[in-house]
Amino acid sequence: MKCIKLKGVNDLQIATIKKPVSKDGSVIIRVKACSICGSDLHYFELGEPKELILGHEFSGIVVDPGDRLDLKIGDRVTGLPISPCLKCEACKTGNINYCSNSWNDAVGLSLTNSGGLAEFLSCRSDMVKKIPDKVTFLEATMTEPSSVSLHAINLADIKIGDKVLIIGGGIIGLMAAEFAKLNGASYIALAETNLKRAKKALKYGKVNQIFDASKPDLIEKLLKKTNGGFDKVIECCGNKYAVSEAIMSVKSGGTIVLAGISLANIDVPMVAAIMKEVKLLGAIAYTEKEFETVLNLIDKNIIDVSKYIDAKINLEKVNDAYHELISGETDKIKIVVKP
Numbered sequence: 001m002k003c004i005k006l007k008g009v010n011d012l013q014i015a016t017i018k019k020p021v022s023k024d025g026s027v028i029i030r031v032k033a034c035s036i037c038g039s040d041l042h043y044f045e046l047g048e049p050k051e052l053i054l055g056h057e058f059s060g061i062v063v064d065p066g067d068r069l070d071l072k073i074g075d076r077v078t079g080l081p082i083s084p085c086l087k088c089e090a091c092k093t094g095n096i097n098y099c100s101n102s103w104n105d106a107v108g109l110s111l112t113n114s115g116g117l118a119e120f121l122s123c124r125s126d127m128v129k130k131i132p133d134k135v136t137f138l139e140a141t142m143t144e145p146s147s148v149s150l151h152a153i154n155l156a157d158i159k160i161g162d163k164v165l166i167i168g169g170g171i172i173g174l175m176a177a178e179f180a181k182l183n184g185a186s187y188i189a190l191a192e193t194n195l196k197r198a199k200k201a202l203k204y205g206k207v208n209q210i211f212d213a214s215k216p217d218l219i220e221k222l223l224k225k226t227n228g229g230f231d232k233v234i235e236c237c238g239n240k241y242a243v244s245e246a247i248m249s250v251k252s253g254g255t256i257v258l259a260g261i262s263l264a265n266i267d268v269p270m271v272a273a274i275m276k277e278v279k280l281l282g283a284i285a286y287t288e289k290e291f292e293t294v295l296n297l298i299d300k301n302i303i304d305v306s307k308y309i310d311a312k313i314n315l316e317k318v319n320d321a322y323h324e325l326i327s328g329e330t331d332k333i334k335i336v337v338k339p
């Protein structure tokens with residue numbers, strides 16, 4: 001089958017590999033759609049691990065139901081890409097997202113389990129979820145990233161009337177804005193370095209105001225607007241500038257949720273974090289329930305994820321699309337690949 005492999009720094013190439021077969025009861029899915037994630041861009045820029053077949057936000061059609069007796073060939077599905085052990089304390093308390101096993105064999109994030117930038121993929125059978133009839137394959141690919149945002153907002157514990165700052169207007173930030181609004185935030189600001197994206201986000205109506213994060217007076221403006229800081233800040237970029245922005249713009253005693261991922265260690269304004277007694281929470285992925293909740297919210301039209309999909313491309317265009325997304329200048333938010 002045709003697939004896309006990571007070959008080096010900023011280099012993805014078409015390759016041919018064997019079609020996956022069901023292993024330990026796994027479900028084999030013909031990929032109909034797979035969206036490109038901000039995390040995939042980190043791997044692309046790092047160029048490692050070589051030969052990785054990315055794509056953990058997928059939807060498709062069952063071609064082999066594996067050990068899932070309730071599934072048949074032709075069923076429309078998506079899935080959690082993770083592989084929790086189901087035995088550890090994290091798993092037993094429903095927190096499969098931080099089970100240490102979850103990422104070892106993750107679909108599209110490990111060398112042992114190829115992802116959705118391919119014609120077929122294999123997903124652990126208990127992680128496969130049926131797509132409701134009304135939800136399209138394109139919308140279904142948005143379940144995974146939207147669940148990341150839902151988890152971050154659940155951790156932030158937003159109260160009605162809270163002032164919330166979202167840092168980074170990619171899909172994680174914009175869906176976090178959607179959920180912050182659903183939870184009753186009274187004012188939602190977005191700080192972005194890419195104004196093309198920020199202006200587009202403003203049009204969607206969940207964000208009240210945008211701030212240019214590349215300007216030196218950013219923190220001053222944010223503090224002035226909120227009389228001393230935001231109740232909750234959701235960091236959705238994963239770089240040292242964004243984490244600093246979060247610490248400097250949260251109010252004393254406020255909460256920061258770190259959803260963005262930096263693969264490198266970063267410096268942070270430690271004294272400010274201590275003097276303000278900031279609550280700094282890491283957020284990784286989502287629980288199974290959060291994933292199911294998002295699928296249900298899409299089905300019930302409570303969230304509209306389709307507006308964030310700006311382009312549909314084939315495998316041949318993937319390398320160019322990654323280059324466009326890392327440029328920091330595109331107004332596109334989500335690009336979905338249809339292998």
Ligand SMILES: NC(=O)c1ccc[n+]([C@@H]2O[C@H](COP(=O)([O-])OP(=O)(O)OC[C@H]3O[C@@H](n4cnc5c(N)ncnc54)[C@H](O)[C@@H]3O)[C@@H](O)[C@H]2O)c1
Nearest residue numbers: 038039168170171172192193213237238241260261284285
């Ligand atoms: N915690 C998790 O489980 C999880 C899951 C998925 C993605 N992520 C991470 O979340 C982050 C966002 O993902 P995405 O898909 O939305 O990515 P993205 O790359 O599409 O969006 C990030 C945005 O941040 C903006 N930005 C960069 N530096 C900034 C700064 N200093 N201030 C303000 N804005 C800035 C960029 O212009 C970009 O629009 C990534 O780091 C990704 O790895 C985390």
Ligand SMILES: [Zn+2]
Nearest residue numbers: 037039057145
């Ligand atoms: Zn993702």
Ligand SMILES: [Zn+2]
Nearest residue numbers: 085088091099
């Ligand atoms: Zn576990």
